[in-house]
Amino acid sequence: MRLGRTPLARKNLTHNGPRLLVAVSGIGFAVVLMFMQTGFKNALFDSTVQVIRSLDADLLIVGSAQYALPAKQTFPRQRLYQARGCRGVAAASPLYMESFFAVWKPSRADRPSGQPEARPSPIRVLAFDLSAPVFCLPDVIDQTAALQAPNTALVDRKSKPKYCVPASLDEVRRQRGAELSDRSIRLVGTFHLGTDFANDGTLIMSAANFAQYFPIRAPGQDPLALVDLGIVQLQTPQAADGVRQQLEEILPDDVRVYTKQEFIDREIGFWRTSTPIGFIFRAGTFMGFVVGMIICYQIIFSSIVDHEAEFATLKAMGYPDRYFITLVLQTSLYLSVFSYLPGLLLSLWLYQLLSANTGLLMMLSIPRAAWVLLLTLTMCIISGCLAMRRVLAADPADLF
């Protein structure tokens, strides 16, 4: 029978069940904390670009002064016609966005009894030319026909409760008496998009209806002449970079052209760098990291102190320092993995709970989970290195 190495680090950790449980709960708590902080941060970033993701676009044309989506900066519809002339462009369609002049007033009947009359609140309205669909949301595609009637719109099911959107589709369709910017409006369907920093709710309607509700966007002119976002679809989406360059050359300086991913990155970059959001949640993650590190250090340190005589005995036998360094690092690794897995499961559950209850987009992608795993490993290894001194100081001369 051949001897492998005795898995001392694992044995020492798993020997005392209750103690391991306490250790794993402590470090797992830090893992959950880090997951929640990065989750919130990503939810905020993800939600701001959710509307872009829902667009069936290869390239996007925006006013050159626009620095972020909520910053209203329109450009002449003319640019889209110019874009259509470019080789490789299959379609260039307008998307209208209005959140400044759009005010939603819920129907009296939808308000739960006993609550004070809901105050009118601003709402984001998106509009598109029904003949040139720009959304890739299946609900919107399916219900496009219903939007042809005057004074109709689709409502985002994930809008905040203050808009008093009824729970079921039937109720939504039956309801009467809601107003948008002092004009009666009828909801003919729902879709799922979500809220973000700037918007608590969203409506989608036809460009024709949009013109009826918001003539104020261009007093005395065609309200549809000024476009918020140009949606460009290409004959071959792979050619996006080339066509983008061509468009930049053809179009005047008042617009800029982005690929969809560039636009998403630009939007997230704005929120990350120009607002304290990124910093706040980084700080939150760091707090979790420090808490986890302290807990992990305590656990490793006390486990070393408890086994000091045994470690000294190993030293007397001739185990070299390198063995103890490996041992402590192994302990760190085990602790991080043992704590990460339950932390991950708990976080997944919390993400679901939160996105169901708040409408925040809590998405856990593999790179994000890997990032927290990396943080956890780093956290435990730093703790291990801090506690290392103690095991290296164990003196076998004290044993006799």
Added chain:
Amino acid sequence: MCPHQDLSAAATRQAPAGRPTDADRVISMRNLQHHFGEGELRKPVLFDNHLEVAPGEIVIMTGPSGSGKTTLLTLIGTLRTVQEGSLEVLGHQLRGATRAQLVALRRELGFIFQAHNLFDSLTAYQNIRMAAELVDPGNHQWHHRIMQLLTELNLGQRVHYKPGLLSGGQKQRVAIARGLIHKPRLILADEPTAALDEETGRSVVTLFQRCAKNEGCAIVLVTHDNRILDVADRMISMVDGRIKSNVVVQIAAQICGFLKGIPIFTQLTPGTLSEVADQMRLEKYPAGAVIFHQGDAGDKLYLIRAGRVDISRTVGATTRSVAQLGQGEIFGEMALQDDAPRNATVMAITDLEVYTLNKDAFRAVIKRSAAFEEEIRKVIFQRQ
């Protein structure tokens, strides 16, 4: 108790080629000094200690607490840095050795501490394995050897128990097995039998003896357990940082046995006998060597350990052999008694080993015995 430390040292110095030399010593300690602390706090704990331990030797070290036994043991075990003097263990000079050299040397040593220091999370088997796999993880023999050792220590039924389920004595025996598993060439043990009952203590000691005999393993035991003193080949007693007595038990017993058989010593008490033995030194002579000539000044008493001598006396021009003496007999005592020159020439017939007692020591002993002069006269009378 019995013969002085120089006994074995003398044997070493005069040993012919082929016999064990310093290089074969498991422990060779010269002028070893040690202190704790520095400057004003400097406190010496060991003074000028000498010790030689041969392979297969079982050494029992005793002494009051604070006498430096533990420090001596940790120094031998490479667990402390040698400060002054010379200490060779298994042929490696420890003074000035690098840490890596010391760590490598430790793998040839077996430690048994007073506390068992077993990992609670590992079974008895795994705890012992920790020592085995360090020395040679690829060896296929370990499993067999671990099982055999545990069985010998009466733990065959507890192989896969964790320390939490073992009694104090059982844990101590597991720790002993861990110290022995890798067949160390030197075992250092601190009160290994203190936690054991008489029977298991005896089985541990028997195991030690077998290691010493079969594997040539030297064993240094610090113990106050007088149930196991009988296994000692050498007894060392330390007082105030010095090795006060260093006795090779077997030689001491042999000398006492010889002396008891000699009429002039038969009246001595065992205490006085061992004191005499304590003063004796070993000397060796090849066959044909003359130990002393007639007419030389007498300075020593000789006790034959091995070999034969011829005593011849020259009267006028004729030399006549008067006697031949063998093992256990003494000669040279008459010149000491009368302060006269040697009255005969003594020559070794075979290779000769003798224990010698110098004149002053001899006289001191004589004064202790009222009957001694009478005895001496009787011996002389009988010989003539």
